Amino acid sequence: MKGLKHLPSSFIQKYLVNKIVWLYILAGGFVLGAALLGLLESSVTIPVSTILHIVSENAFGMGWLDAVPKNEELIIWDIRLPRVLLALCVGASLALAGAAFQGILRNPLAEPYTIGVSSGASLGAVVVIFFHLTIPGLGGFTLPVTAIIGGMITLLVVFGVVRLTNRGLAIETIILAGIIISSFIGALTSLIISLGDQDSMTQIIYWLYGSVAMRGWSHVQLIFPFMIAGAFILLIHYRELNALALGEEAADHIGVNVKRGKIFILVGASLLSGAAVAVSGAIGFVGLVIPHLVRIVTGPDHRHVLPLSMLVGGAFLIIADLISRTIIAPSELPIGVITGLIGAPVFAALLVRERIAGRG
Amino acid sequence: MLKIENVFGGYSSSPIIQGIDLAIENAEFFALLGPNGSGKTTLFKLITGQLPIQSGSVLLSGREIPVYSKLEKAKKISVLTQEVLVSFDYTVEEIIRLGRYPHQKGILKQLSKEDRKVIEDVMEKTKIIQFRHTPFSMISGGEKQRVLLAKALAQEPEILLLDEPTNHLDIKHTFQILDLIKKQQQETGLTVLAILHDLNVAALYADRIGLLQNGRLIDVGNADTLRKEAQLKQVYEVDVKTGSHPTVPKPQILMTPEHAERDFFDFYNSYQIEKNSTYIHMQFEHPLRTISNGVIGEGIHWLKHFCNFHVDKHYNCADPKSDLRERLNNYHIPHEATVAMMTAVNLEDMVMETKDINGIPMLVIVTAGVGNAIDVSNEYTISAGTQIGTINTMVFIDAHFTDGALVNACITATEAKTKALHDLQIKDRESDTIATGTSTDALVIGLTQQGEQTPYAGSGTAVGKGIGQLVYRSTKKAVNKYLKRIRQ
Numbered sequence: 120m121k122g123l124k125h126l127p128s129s130f131i132q133k134y135l136v137n138k139i140v141w142l143y144i145l146a147g148g149f150v151l152g153a154a155l156l157g158l159l160e161s162s163v164t165i166p167v168s169t170i171l172h173i174v175s176e177n178a179f180g181m182g183w184l185d186a187v188p189k190n191e192e193l194i195i196w197d198i199r200l201p202r203v204l205l206a207l208c209v210g211a212s213l214a215l216a217g218a219a220f221q222g223i224l225r226n227p228l229a230e231p232y233t234i235g236v237s238s239g240a241s242l243g244a245v246v247v248i249f250f251h252l253t254i255p256g257l258g259g260f261t262l263p264v265t266a267i268i269g270g271m272i273t274l275l276v277v278f279g280v281v282r283l284t285n286r287g288l289a290i291e292t293i294i295l296a297g298i299i300i301s302s303f304i305g306a307l308t309s310l311i312i313s314l315g316d317q318d319s320m321t322q323i324i325y326w327l328y329g330s331v332a333m334r335g336w337s338h339v340q341l342i343f344p345f346m347i348a349g350a351f352i353l354l355i356h357y358r359e360l361n362a363l364a365l366g367e368e369a370a371d372h373i374g375v376n377v378k379r380g381k382i383f384i385l386v387g388a389s390l391l392s393g394a395a396v397a398v399s400g401a402i403g404f405v406g407l408v409i410p411h412l413v414r415i416v417t418g419p420d421h422r423h424v425l426p427l428s429m430l431v432g433g434a435f436l437i438i439a440d441l442i443s444r445t446i447i448a449p450s451e452l453p454i455g456v457i458t459g460l461i462g463a464p465v466f467a468a469l470l471v472r473e474r475i476a477g478r479g
Numbered sequence: 480m481l482k483i484e485n486v487f488g489g490y491s492s493s494p495i496i497q498g499i500d501l502a503i504e505n506a507e508f509f510a511l512l513g514p515n516g517s518g519k520t521t522l523f524k525l526i527t528g529q530l531p532i533q534s535g536s537v538l539l540s541g542r543e544i545p546v547y548s549k550l551e552k553a554k555k556i557s558v559l560t561q562e563v564l565v566s567f568d569y570t571v572e573e574i575i576r577l578g579r580y581p582h583q584k585g586i587l588k589q590l591s592k593e594d595r596k597v598i599e600d601v602m603e604k605t606k607i608i609q610f611r612h613t614p615f616s617m618i619s620g621g622e623k624q625r626v627l628l629a630k631a632l633a634q635e636p637e638i639l640l641l642d643e644p645t646n647h648l649d650i651k652h653t654f655q656i657l658d659l660i661k662k663q664q665q666e667t668g669l670t671v672l673a674i675l676h677d678l679n680v681a682a683l684y685a686d687r688i689g690l691l692q693n694g695r696l697i698d699v700g701n702a703d704t705l706r707k708e709a710q711l712k713q714v715y716e717v718d719v720k721t722g723s724h725p726t727v728p729k730p731q732i733l734m735t736p737e738h739a740e741r742d743f744f745d746f747y748n749s750y751q752i753e754k755n756s757t758y759i760h761m762q763f764e765h766p767l768r769t770i771s772n773g774v775i776g777e778g779i780h781w782l783k784h785f786c787n788f789h790v791d792k793h794y795n796c797a798d799p800k801s802d803l804r805e806r807l808n809n810y811h812i813p814h815e816a817t818v819a820m821m822t823a824v825n826l827e828d829m830v831m832e833t834k835d836i837n838g839i840p841m842l843v844i845v846t847a848g849v850g851n852a853i854d855v856s857n858e859y860t861i862s863a864g865t866q867i868g869t870i871n872t873m874v875f876i877d878a879h880f881t882d883g884a885l886v887n888a889c890i891t892a893t894e895a896k897t898k899a900l901h902d903l904q905i906k907d908r909e910s911d912t913i914a915t916g917t918s919t920d921a922l923v924i925g926l927t928q929q930g931e932q933t934p935y936a937g938s939g940t941a942v943g944k945g946i947g948q949l950v951y952r953s954t955k956k957a958v959n960k961y962l963k964r965i966r967q
Binding site (some may be wrong): 368 | 560563577
């Protein structure tokens with residue numbers, strides 16, 4: 120009898136484990152498929168075998184084709200591949216940061232863009248780009264470091280405003296404070312841009328919309344170390360993120376060092392969002408939409424939500440970038456337009472659902 | 480287990496906790512009571528380390544609380560508070576897994592076999608295994624609290640701190656949760672330190688009780704500590720009266736609201752009597768404080784209806800209580816507000832007498848039959864009554880009696896009845912001695928509770944004398960009527 124009673128439960132357990140394994144395989148496949156599509160689809164058509172050869176040849180020194188046209192190699196290796204990889208890194212970083220912000224703030228609407236971190240990072244980046252600043256010792260990393268610091272300062276200011284309104288970390292209050300600070304910082308950014316000439320103005324405004332175009336390998340190198348560091352910090356804190364779902368006091372009662380955990384998680388998420396903004400401008404709603412999609416399938420356990428959000432977020436942004444450069448070809452849309460068009464309605468839907476849940 | 484020594488502490492410079500000494504024994508259930516703001520939750524936070532101790536010390540298993548790391552502490556103490564709001568749709572099992580946080584080892588911090596076993600075990604214990612895969616947000620408040628209890632038990636603590644865990648629950652779920660905790664305490668030796676709001680619930684579950692006022696422990700002891708009415712009144716500023724639970728040997732506290740002052744009413748205009756061959760129904764406009772041994776309405780109550788039903792002289796019913804309830808229903812008399820008794824004598828022979836004693840109005844109704852007259856003092860065994868015969872006495876008084884005075888009144892009325900039987904030379908057939916009563920006599924004393932409260936109603940008091948005289952006279956008359964009727 121006892122064995123029988125436990126059968127369904129262990130069956131479900133097994134089913135759940137299998138489901139999770141398949142989800143990782145699926146997400147990984149999505150990333151590879153999206154990357155391949157991103158390399159393949161453009162104004163110049165290059166066969167898949169040639170693409171694979173070029174990538175393999177350059178990455179591992181293993182090629183199988185003889186004569187590959189120099190211009191094709193240039194397009195794939197120096198233009199398309201860094202662009203795809205950059206989209207992958209930015210999407211993964213933003214989605215992971217979004218999942219972490221949502222977890223730590225217990226707020227399904229939080230993400231780098233909605234709580235103002237992206238705008239702060241943008242301001243930092245604009246200052247560096249506009250004034251051609253270089254912090255001694257940082258060299259090329261001046262841009263991401265400044266953006267990260269800008270994002271962190273903004274986060275502190277937003278928390279300060281929320282605390283002053285004395286409403287705890289209420290869902291709408293954080294978003295409202297994020298919007299207020301974003302508007303203010305946006306005005307500052309505009310002020311700086313207006314001081315420049317017409318040319319740099321257009322350039323920066325276009326950059327602000329968010330884009331992974333015209334970046335190259337240097338930008339991939341800029342974001343990569345921060346993405347690895349941020350992801351590592353967040354992934355080892357998945358249990359703390361789960362515990363914080365009960366609230367800080369209850370998390371403390373089960374032995375979580377809440378203060379230390381919060382600092383690590385906020386720093387990790389700031390590293391990811393700041394670095395992403397530094398290389399691609401403020402791309403909104405990736406951090407909102409992706410973790411929600413992932414949660415629908417996996418449930419809220421951060422052990423799986425965090426890594427899967429990274430994979431799906433990266434793949435999603437590769438696809439979004441592909442759409443942005445093909446939909447009105449030969450012109451390009453800023454990628455932020457695509458994510459905004461998808462993300463803002465989702466944001467609205469989530470807000471409505473929160474309100475309904477809050478009433479019920 | 481847990482030792483609190485001369486502790487001062489709280490939020491600001493002026494400490495809320497003003498020097499508390501308390502030792503919680505291993506495996507006991509200790510309840511902290513006290514009004515809002517007395518420092519119960521502050522004391523809890525000093526124990527959990529959420530608030531700093533300003534002076535004194537809190538020792539857990541002999542070591543000071545601040546010495547423990549968060550993880551070590553979480554293995555010893557777990558906390559169950561009021562319902563927490565969980566963000567995102569975690570399943571019940573995912574919430575319970577969080578309770579294993581302090582026990583997880585290694586770099587990956589995966590759930591071990593041991594962890595899984597504990598989780599299964601606590602889910603079984605708290606009876607939530609059937610919704611382990613259900614989202615926490617989808618289950619009811621009582622079930623949520625059981626899940627959070629399971630999470631707290633999954634920590635395998637030595638002490639469970641309860642901070643009003645049943646505040647928002649209905650009585651079913653309150654008792655369910657506390658029964659689970661009590662069982663855990665008794666079976667595994669879990670120590671429980673609980674903040675409870677409900678004094679009566681605390682009396683039922685706690686082994687010891689501590690009463691907090693203005694940051695000081697003013698009394699510590701077993702549940703009988705709650706019998707100190709003056710102390711409770713002083714602490715809570717509410718008029719309380721301590722009674723006893725009818726089946727559990729624990730006190731229960733009754734609160735008196737300020738609105739309880741009642742309007743004065745005239746005794747003689749406050750009742751109606753309905754009388755026919757099947758029943759006598761005395762109905763008062765206001766409930767009377769009653770003491771009775773009637774089939775319905777036995778004990779001490781507040782009741783409005785007083786009934787005496789005629790039954791056949793061969794009446795033999797296995798369940799007279801439900802039989803009488805049915806009869807009351809037939810006449811649309813609410814049985815929950817009624818004292819009801821039965822008799823086989825002719826109800827036409829009822830005697831009703833009224834009298835004012837020292838300005839206190841009294842009314843007595845007696846129906847009497849002495850076929851089963853018995854002398855309780857002789858040694859004959861009781862034989863089943865074959866004759867009709869019961870003396871049913873109802874005494875209504877416009878006075879204010881304590882519970883003790885109610886008992887006095889019962890004694891006095893009984894003495895008067897016995898004296899009447901003596902004077903009429905009513906005999907026990909078996910022993911041929913003077914009878915003291917019949918085998919099934921019923922009595923009700925009803926008080927309007929108007930006027931000055933009287934603690935005594937025995938034969939040494941005017942009101943006692945009045946009861947005696949009136950009952951004596953009525954009983955004598957009623958027995959005479961009965962004797963006359965059977966002689967016919």
